[in-house]
Amino acid sequence: MEGIYKESLKKQDTKGKYIFWDIDGTLAAYRYNGHVGDPDGTNNGMSLSEINQGIFLNRKPSRFMQNVVKTAGAKQNIIMSHAQNDREIKDKTLWVERHYPMMSEKLITYENIPKYETIIKFCNENKIDLKDVIFVDDVLRILRETERHGIPSYHISSFLDWEYED
Numbered sequence: 001m002e003g004i005y006k007e008s009l010k011k012q013d014t015k016g017k018y019i020f021w022d023i024d025g026t027l028a029a030y031r032y033n034g035h036v037g038d039p040d041g042t043n044n045g046m047s048l049s050e051i052n053q054g055i056f057l058n059r060k061p062s063r064f065m066q067n068v069v070k071t072a073g074a075k076q077n078i079i080m081s082h083a084q085n086d087r088e089i090k091d092k093t094l095w096v097e098r099h100y101p102m103m104s105e106k107l108i109t110y111e112n113i114p115k116y117e118t119i120i121k122f123c124n125e126n127k128i129d130l131k132d133v134i135f136v137d138d139v140l141r142i143l144r145e146t147e148r149h150g151i152p153s154y155h156i157s158s159f160l161d162w163e164y165e166d
Contacts (some may be wrong), residue, residue: 025138061099
């Protein structure tokens with residue numbers, strides 16, 4: 001059974017790929033204002049009042065992931081993130097420009113649009129074969145759904161040994 005499992009990605013695995021990166025829990029830790037869930041009770045991490053106050057702009061990026069993105073050798077690094085409203089889209093866009101300037105595209109959509117749909121649409125419009133794509137997220141439900149639609153998907157934990165892999 002040797003060679004069946006590929007838990008971690010090596011730098012060479014990312015060369016020439018179109019890598020779609022999630023933000024929350026992937027390029028930045030998933031924690032806001034001392035909590036991981038909206039204190040108002042929604043299924044989101046941030047409350048609407050926190051979003052409207054611009055809390056996202058105060059987040060620190062993962063320095064580890066900044067290094068991963070810089071050293072991955074991707075053909076293109078692309079943001080693929082969800083947002084609750086226009087303010088969050090605006091703030092995430094500014095945050096990415098500030099902390100991940102190597103991102104060539106920012107696909108930030110509303111949460112009711114599946115990420116796989118946005119990725120497939122982008123790839124079709126840009127004539128990108130899905131075998132040349134890697135999608136990285138921290139939510140298993142989204143990863144499973146995306147992979148079921150033919151997009152090679154990896155959990156953020158696949159990068160934990162990045163500096164140790166040759």
